[in-house]
Every structure is written in C-alpha cells, then in structure tokens.
Amino acid sequence: MPREPWIWKGACGGQGEPESGPPDGSPPSPGAAALMLLLPVTMFHLLLVARSGPARLLGPPPYLPGLEELWSPWALLLCLTWLGLQAALYLLPARKVAEGQELKDKSRLRYPINGFQALVLTALLVGLGVSAGLPLSALPEMLLPLAFAATLTAFIFSLLLYLKALVAPASALAPGGNSGNLIYDFFLGRELNPRICSFDFKYFCELRPGLIGWVLINLALLMQEAELRGSPSLAMWLVNGFQLLYVADALWYEEAVLTTMDIIHDGFGFMLAFGDLAWVPFTYSLQAQFLLYHPQPLGWPLASFICLINAVGYYIFRGANSQKNTFRKNPSDPRVADLETISTATGRRLLVSGWWGMVRHPNYLGDLIMALAWSLPCGVFHLLPYFYFLYFTALLVHREDRDERQCLQKYGLAWHEYCQRVPYRIVPYVY
Numbered sequence: 001m002p003r004e005p006w007i008w009k010g011a012c013g014g015q016g017e018p019e020s021g022p023p024d025g026s027p028p029s030p031g032a033a034a035l036m037l038l039l040p041v042t043m044f045h046l047l048l049v050a051r052s053g054p055a056r057l058l059g060p061p062p063y064l065p066g067l068e069e070l071w072s073p074w075a076l077l078l079c080l081t082w083l084g085l086q087a088a089l090y091l092l093p094a095r096k097v098a099e100g101q102e103l104k105d106k107s108r109l110r111y112p113i114n115g116f117q118a119l120v121l122t123a124l125l126v127g128l129g130v131s132a133g134l135p136l137s138a139l140p141e142m143l144l145p146l147a148f149a150a151t152l153t154a155f156i157f158s159l160l161l162y163l164k165a166l167v168a169p170a171s172a173l174a175p176g177g178n179s180g181n182l183i184y185d186f187f188l189g190r191e192l193n194p195r196i197c198s199f200d201f202k203y204f205c206e207l208r209p210g211l212i213g214w215v216l217i218n219l220a221l222l223m224q225e226a227e228l229r230g231s232p233s234l235a236m237w238l239v240n241g242f243q244l245l246y247v248a249d250a251l252w253y254e255e256a257v258l259t260t261m262d263i264i265h266d267g268f269g270f271m272l273a274f275g276d277l278a279w280v281p282f283t284y285s286l287q288a289q290f291l292l293y294h295p296q297p298l299g300w301p302l303a304s305f306i307c308l309i310n311a312v313g314y315y316i317f318r319g320a321n322s323q324k325n326t327f328r329k330n331p332s333d334p335r336v337a338d339l340e341t342i343s344t345a346t347g348r349r350l351l352v353s354g355w356w357g358m359v360r361h362p363n364y365l366g367d368l369i370m371a372l373a374w375s376l377p378c379g380v381f382h383l384l385p386y387f388y389f390l391y392f393t394a395l396l397v398h399r400e401d402r403d404e405r406q407c408l409q410k411y412g413l414a415w416h417e418y419c420q421r422v423p424y425r426i427v428p429y430v431y
C-alpha cells in the first residue's frame with residue numbers, strides 16, 4: 001500500500017521508509033478517493049449545521065441543498081475575482097525575495113515576501129469598498145454557493161496541475177504523489193513546486209487567498225451580527241481578534257512557511273488546493289458562523305481567561321517556530337547559540353534544549369492551545385465549535401507522526417538519541 005499521508009504508521013522506533021510511491025508495488029488504497037468526497041461533504045455539512053437551530057455536529061444536516069442553492073455564477077465570479085486580486089497583490093514589488101530550501105537539482109527557488117503587505121492592502125481595499133457601500137454583511141448569506149465555487153475552482157485547478165506535471169521534468173516531481181495511480185496522484189499532487197515563470201502556485205495558495213479569505217469571512221459575520229443585534233458580541237470580537245492575530249502572524253513571518261513540510265516535501269494536488277482555497281476559509285471560520293446564529297453570553301472575567309489561554313498558546317507557537325527558524329538560518333545567532341544540540345551525520349544539528357527540548361513538536365502544542373481558545377468563546381454546550389480543535393488534533397498527531405518518519409530517515413541514530421532525550425511528542429508527560 002502506498003504511504004498515503006493519512007495512513008502512515010508510528011515513527012520513533014520504527015523503520016524509515018522511502019516515500020516515492022508504493023514501496024511494494026501493490027495498488028494504492030481507496031483512501032484518496034474517499035477523502036476527495038468526504039472532505040467537501042464535511043465542509044458543506046458544517047456550513048449547514050452551523051446555521052441550524054440545534055447545531056449538532058454529529059446529527060444529520062437540517063436539509064440537503066439542491067443544486068440551485070449551491071450553484072451561482074455570481075459566487076464563482078466573486079471567487080475568481082478574489083483569486084485575481086490576491087494574485088495581483090502577490091505580483092507587486094516585495095520588500096524582500098527569500099530563497100527556499102535546496103532542491104534535488106541543488107538549485108533554490110526564490111519567493112516574494114509581501115504577504116503582510118497583501119493583507120494590509122486587502123484591508124484598505126475592503127475598507128474603501130465598505131465605506132462606498134459594498135454590502136460585506138451580505139457575504140454570510142452567500143457562504144454555501146461561495147464554498148461550492150471554491151471547491152469547483154480547486155477541482156479544476158488540481159486537474160490543470162496534474163496535466164502540467166505530465167510535462168514536468170522528473171527532478172520537479174514530489175517524493176510522494178507519483179505512484180502511477182491517477183486518483184492517488186491527483187489527490188496528493190505530482191509536482192513539488194508548480195510555477196509559471198516566477199509565480200509559485202503552492203506558496204501563493206498556502207498563504208494568500210484562503211487565509212485572508214478566512215478573516216474576511218469572519219469580519220463579514222461580525223458585521224452581520226452588528227446589523228442583527230446592534231453590536232457584535234464579546235465572543236465574536238474574541239474569535240475575530242484571535243484568528244486575525246493568527247493570520248497576520250503567518251503573513252508577517254511568511255518566510256517561515258518555506259521550511260514547512262507542505263512546501264519542502266508535499267506535491268501540490270487536490271488535497272492542498274482544496275485545503276487552501278475552500279477548507280481553510282469555510283471551515284476555519286466555523287466558530288464565527290456558529291456565533292452569528294447562536295449568540296453566547298460571555299463576561300469579562302471569562303473572556304480575560306480565554307485571552308490568557310490564547311496568549312500562552314501564541315507565546316509557545318511563535319517562540320518554538322522562531323527558535324527553529326533562527327537556528328536553521330544561522331546556528332550562531334546569539335538568540336540560539338547557547339542552546340544545547342545533537343550533531344547528525346548530515347551536518348545539520350538538532351536542538352535539544354529551549355522549546356525543542358521540552359517536547360519534539362512544541363509549535364504544535366502552542367497551535368493546539370490556541371485552537372482551544374478559539375472555541376471556548378462559543379461556550380461548552382455545543383460540540384460544533386470544537387470541530388476545529390478536534391480536526392486539528394487529528395491533523396497534527398498525524399503530521400507529527402509523518403514528520404518523525406522523515407526525520408528518522410534523514411537523521412537515523414541522531415534522531416533516536418533525540419527521541420530518548422526528549423521523550424514526549426506534543427504534550428509534556430501525556431503524548
């Protein structure tokens with residue numbers, strides 16, 4: 001069976017495995033096909049349930065929408081205009097051009113660092129639009145057709161990416177996603193860094209349209225709540241504030257995305273295209289959607305406590321990610337030079353003190369604490385707003401497992417030593 005990202009086994013203590021297609025030549029599992037259906041169905045389920053009275057995550061949807069409710073040419077036009085706007089902002093002069101990790105052919109790609117600028121310019125444009133009468137608060141009514149248009153766009157886009165990969169040189173292909181099975185490869189993505197000239201599709205999609213779209217949807221929900229109830233609730237402010245901080249942080253530290261697994265390792269196929277363009281904006285805004293239809297009372301003492309939880313999560317997330325990025329860029333940087341390390345046969349070292357000496361994925365721990373803080377303003381009587389936390393826990397546990405496999409393969413004995421010195425993966429003394 002191919003090592004689908006979803007079906008890998010545990011890492012530390014296991015054997016490192018090659019990742020180029022099915023290791024034993026057996027046919028790939030139907031997991032990819034099932035997920036291709038299940039992920040959009042889950043997204044539409046969440047969108048429908050969030051606006052229903054009982055808002056039951058595990059119950060049936062209130063009704064099944066017909067095609068006339070899902071399909072709207074206006075929604076598709078809006079979706080494409082949004083992509084066009086973000087692409088234009090991506091092409092604007094950047095304050096810096098960063099180099100990515102070394103590729104198979106020893107070359108390095110160059111990436112514009114202007115994501116934060118794109119966020120600020122989008123905010124200015126939206127502000128201007130709203131003051132000129134743009135009905136942003138009407139957006140929540142269009143979420144279903146917009147999500148449908150985004151899914152359709154992601155599907156067609158992945159098809160084009162698949163075709164493009166057919167003429168790409170072997171050195172441009174991703175380690176996974178080239179098993180020879182059409183569905184599996186379409187899902188995972190064949191080409192590592194599909195580009196037209198200097199426009200990098202994966203890097204663009206990972207950070208711009210979906211992440212900025214997510215905070216725009218949140219803002220529209222906040223504005224609609226203000227129209228409905230006179231002013232936005234404290235819970236809605238918290239959810240908007242926390243998630244805006246997360247997105248602004250991702251774009252401010254945009255260069256750090258160049259060392260994530262998605263950019264270095266994974267091909268660009270349906271999973272990431274759908275994840276970036278549809279899943280992130282429409283399911284990550286679930287808490288704000290829930291709050292619009294199910295207002296929750298929240299007092300200042302509890303709100304302050306939730307802010308504290310988010311701050312702790314952010315502190316760990318940012319501290320851990322920045323420590324690793326600083327160390328990888330320049331191990332003699334005074335901020336990391338005193339940290340204890342293990343040498344590896346590759347010449348690269350592993351941190352064993354500081355954040356990376358606490359658990360093997362401190363950045364995931366911080367991210368999960370923040371995910372909890374985003375759900376808490378929605379109260380504790382519904383499971384639905386905790387969907388993100390549950391999904392994210394599963395995603396990160398699985399991702400951690402996958403990363404351990406890759407690190408074991410890369411660092412061998414040194415990784416074993418790291419696992420002995422830092423025995424917990426994500427949560428100290430628990431996991």
Ligand SMILES: NC(=O)C1=CN([C@@H]2O[C@H](COP(=O)(O)OP(=O)(O)OC[C@H]3O[C@@H](n4cnc5c(N)ncnc54)[C@H](OP(=O)(O)O)[C@@H]3O)[C@@H](O)[C@H]2O)C=CC1
Pocket residue numbers: 259260261262317321324327328348349350351352356360361363364367395399403406407
């Ligand atoms: N909100 C969301 O939906 C999602 C958010 N994320 C977030 O994205 C961020 C990036 O995550 P991800 O790309 O998965 O992985 P990481 O940023 O954790 O990168 C893992 C890599 O870090 C390096 N590394 C591991 N241990 C050490 C060590 N002790 N010392 C030095 N380097 C080490 C290894 O690469 P090497 O040695 O080659 O440098 C390893 O492959 C995380 O904060 C995560 O929470 C991720 C997925 C989804």
Ligand SMILES: CC(C)CCC[C@@H](C)[C@H]1CC=C2C3=C(CC[C@@]21C)[C@@]1(C)CC[C@H](O)C(C)(C)[C@@H]1CC3
Pocket residue numbers: 039206207246249250257260262271272274275276279280
């Ligand atoms: C649809 C599937 C169930 C899963 C798709 C996964 C994708 C949604 C995520 C894979 C890795 C991601 C990252 C971020 C967003 C979600 C996806 C695309 C990230 C951009 C969020 C902001 C962070 O600060 C980050 C570290 C830059 C993240 C990088 C990984």
